[in-house]
Amino acid sequence: MKTESSIPDSLRPPEERAITGELVDAEISVTSDGSVAALSTDVIETIDRTKRSSQSSVLFYIGLPAIFLTVTLLGGMRLGIENVFVFLKPSLFCLIAATILLILFFRAGLIVLDGWFSEDFPAAKNAANGSILLTLFAAATQLFNSLLPERGLPFWIVGFCFFWTLWNNLFADFDTKRLLRSLGALFGLAFIVKYILLAYISEPTGKSWIISVLENPVQEATVALLDLPRFSAGTGYLQFFAVGLFLLGLFLLPARTNSGRA
């Protein structure tokens, strides 16, 4: 004999069927002939808004961490001369620069702290927001790792320029747009210096060391003096993608996560 719970939902009377889907708080309008009228436009808008909200939540809680973690992954990755992967861990300077950058984000209103963390929010939301900010910090650290020359004199010169700019920005009045423009210019310039100028100087010739010295003594001397590592040309493309992704992530980052995301 079949038990009550084993009866399929489709065989049950309508009033006993399990409700699935989303509940919409709306009044049912009945027409003069007694049939139920179509859903009002208000109800349809409510359903659409719920769908849009769900989509933006997916983008925010899954898409943004994916973007920032991809930047974290690519930021320290280089391709060696024979296209072998080289993973460079960030230096202490990168952590300091990333911390200053995050403080700048807060100061310029790119991230409003009250809009990200509140005791009124559910714990899951606070935790999810915290994880996004952690991924942002990791991505910022790796971005500096990507844009700073690896070692030697260029590291100290470019590092000093970064520090000088960020330190000055820390005490300047910024709005979000100006900050993003300033960061775009800073990162763009650093990218050009490292992956076009310095990469051109240290470009592998594919010839033996002695032949390279005989053919291009100035270039080889510069590489040796500046202690420039040689990487495959693919590294520049990889890092271009990483910088672009980081700026896209910043563009998508809302100032606050409560009502009315900016």
Added chain:
Amino acid sequence: MKEKHIQIIGIAFTAIYALFVVFLYAAEPKSLEDISLKARSTMESAATKGQIITGTYEVDAAKFAEGLRAFNADNFVAARDAFERADPEKRDAKTQFYIAYTFYRQGWGRLSNDDELFKQGIAAVDRVTPLDRDFRSDDPGLKMHTPAELRYELEEGTRITADDFNPLRLIRERK
């Protein structure tokens, strides 16, 4: 889907992706094929560490027996490799004693000993006592049964003394 569910999925996704990134930077694979190899060795290492934490760590008996066979056949390089694979975490006194013994027997020479191997033997035998203070080998094929005896022999082998020029050394036997 409820926002709360999306948030929980987001946290889980972030944690998994972050672990993957940390793994890549820790393992430093050289190519895409290398990633799976490094992942396997990392998983094995994590499993062994888990066994240590839960107190279920055991020496791989098959590999130990393989090492013992190679040791008795005087194939010390293969023996050491098998012993090291049998006890990857270096937590078994008996296996570590055998590893030290392989260094002794491989490095022993009638005229002179291999100092480099003997030094590695001392490092290996030094791991035995902290693991088992009262360790004593029950292998009748060995002539030295305690870490102290083995350590003394290895240290003596690395020192240059007047005894080294004794012609009777030529008729001494390996222990």
